[in-house]
Amino acid sequence: MxxxxxxxxxxxxxxxxxxxxxxxxxxxxxxxxxxxxxxxxxxxxxxxxxxxxxxxxxxxxxxxxxxxxxxxxxxxxxxxxxxxxxxxxxxxxxxxxxxxxxxxxxxxxxxxxxxxxxxxxxxxxxxxxxxxxxxxxxxxxxxxxxxxxxxxxxxxxxxxxxxxxxxxxxxxxxxxxxxxxxxxxxxxxxxxxxxxxxxxxxxxxxxxxxxxxxxxxxxxxxxxxxxxxxxxxxxxxxxxxxxxxxxxxxxxxxxxxxxxxxxxxxLSVAETASLPKLTKCERCGYGSSQNICKACVLLEGLNRGLPRLGIGKSSRAKKMLEANVGVKVDGDTVNSANTCDTRQCCSKNGSCQNK
The missing domain is CATH 3.40.50.620 (HUPs)
Incomplete structure (x- = not known):
């Protein structure tokens, strides 16, 4: 040894x-x-x-x-x-x-x-x-x-x-x-x-x-x-x-x-590169690098029968959301009567009550 x-x-x-x-x-x-x-x-x-x-x-x-x-x-x-x-x-x-x-x-x-x-x-x-x-x-x-x-x-x-x-x-x-x-x-x-x-x-x-x-x-x-x-x-x-x-x-x-x-x-990123900044998701209120966080996009797709909604590029998800469920995700606010705040609704009751 x-x-x-x-x-x-x-x-x-x-x-x-x-x-x-x-x-x-x-x-x-x-x-x-x-x-x-x-x-x-x-x-x-x-x-x-x-x-x-x-x-x-x-x-x-x-x-x-x-x-x-x-x-x-x-x-x-x-x-x-x-x-x-x-x-x-x-x-x-x-x-x-x-x-x-x-x-x-x-x-x-x-x-x-x-x-x-x-x-x-x-x-x-x-x-x-x-x-x-x-x-x-x-x-x-x-x-x-x-x-x-x-x-x-x-x-x-x-x-x-x-x-x-x-x-x-x-x-x-x-x-x-x-x-x-x-x-x-x-x-x-x-x-x-x-x-x-x-x-x-x-x-x-x-x-x-x-x-x-x-x-x-x-x-x-x-x-x-x-x-x-x-x-x-x-x-x-x-x-x-x-x-x-x-x-x-x-x-x-x-x-x-x-x-x-x-x-x-x-590694360093060029100053001219556009990088997302952490903010709050406008739907659930938790940390996100976009107006609507990935979790909310994925959950929306599941609840609406569009399970592949959040897969792939975010731009594709935005188009699908606006076309299929009327959710505005690239502006300053979320404009839809069919959406809910997951912090208040889904997280407490186990499933979306606004389906």
Whole structure:
């Protein structure tokens, strides 16, 4: 056996994918946690005394994030109040099982847990949405609704920060996706460690520089309980193509993950480029980069029997909305007697009452 490169006198049991160091279990734990602590302190991520909601799915990333944040909060006296926030998308055989793991995390880490469901917020489950739109574009609905659902949960909990388990691999994949899509606005902000949600609650990424493989190794050696089954609809996601590309590149050079992130951080957008600015959706009142947020457009399509309404370019959705349901979305106001405020109607009653 090789000796631990930290020169602690113990034998190494693993090789870090990120650095190539051969470490014993104890030194790996220390290095892993210290890097996350450094990420938090260097970015001035949290203000002492704040309440932080951890977006918890039951998977390895959110489980490790909850465990490490609790440990660092105690060790370095961050003075944070930590709570768990989970979203039930309504995916039978996947989310219902993973939520049981989240409840186990709640008990193990002694953190309050709040669960919000798509059914209560939007009147639809993902199973119902997939039945309406098919498997090709369903991840668009889930991603948009989940992002807003987390914002809604953070507002309901009155937290100061929303911490997500996005790791280095996730961010590198997102950089690749935005390059392939030519999405300048998202490319500019996807590498930010702290982002504005538009609702006044910053989103933070403590695991931004943490490799996915090391998260798995940490969870394994710490014997953490997490849910490892992939979403049954995920194989159809566009992100999957970026993930395959990234893994192929990583086989040749593990540093490619960090190189892509650093490239994304270094990119600058010309001052003449027109970029959307965060504002409030005129229908639901939550953060949006357009007058009508993507969630409201998608929900309108579902409720009106036009499930593909929000798929593709926004200009196409605007034309379809105005032609089919009389909703004005490119002006300063929404001019339609057939629309409702989802914050007041759909989010409370489970489905649109103005159909």
């Amino acid at each position: 090789k000796p631990c490169t930290a020169k602690c006198g113990r034998s190494a049991i693993l090789k870090r994918p990120k650095t190539g160091d051969t470490l014993c279990k104890e030194c790996f734990f220390q290095a892993f946690e210290n890097e996350i602590h450094f990420t938090i302190t260097r970015s001035n991520m949290f203000t002492p005394g704040s309440t932080v909601a951890i977006a918890a799915s039951g998977g390895k990333d959110s489980t490790v994030l909850a465990y490490v944040l609790k440990k660092l909060n105690t060790k370095y006296n961050y003075k944070l109040n930590l709570v768990l926030l989970s979203i039930d998308e309504g995916i039978t055989g996947y989310r219902d099982d993973s939520l049981e793991t989240v409840k186990q995390n709640r008990d193990d880490y002694e953190m309050p847990l709040k669960i919000l469901s798509y059914k209560d917020l939007y009147g639809w489950t993902m199973d119902e949405i997939v039945a309406a739109v098919g498997k090709k574009n369903n991840c668009t609905f889930c991603g948009v609704f989940r992002r807003q659902a987390l914002d809604r949960g953070a507002i309901q909990l009155a937290v100061n920060y929303l911490a997500t388990g996005h790791n280095a691999d996730d961010i590198a994949e997102t950089v690749l996706m935005n390059i392939l899509r030519g999405d300048l606005a998202r490319l500019k902000r996807c590498t930010s460690i702290i982002t504005d949600s538009g609702d006044g609650i910053p989103r933070v990424k403590p695991l931004k520089y943490t490799y996915e493989k090391e998260i798995v190794m940490y969870a394994y050696f710490q014997k953490l309980v997490y849910f490892s089954t992939e979403c049954i609809f995920a194989p159809n996601a566009y992100r999957g193509h970026a993930r395959v590309l990234l893994k192929d590149l990583e086989k040749m050079d593990p540093a490619v993950i960090m190189n892509i992130i650093q490239s994304g951080e270094s």
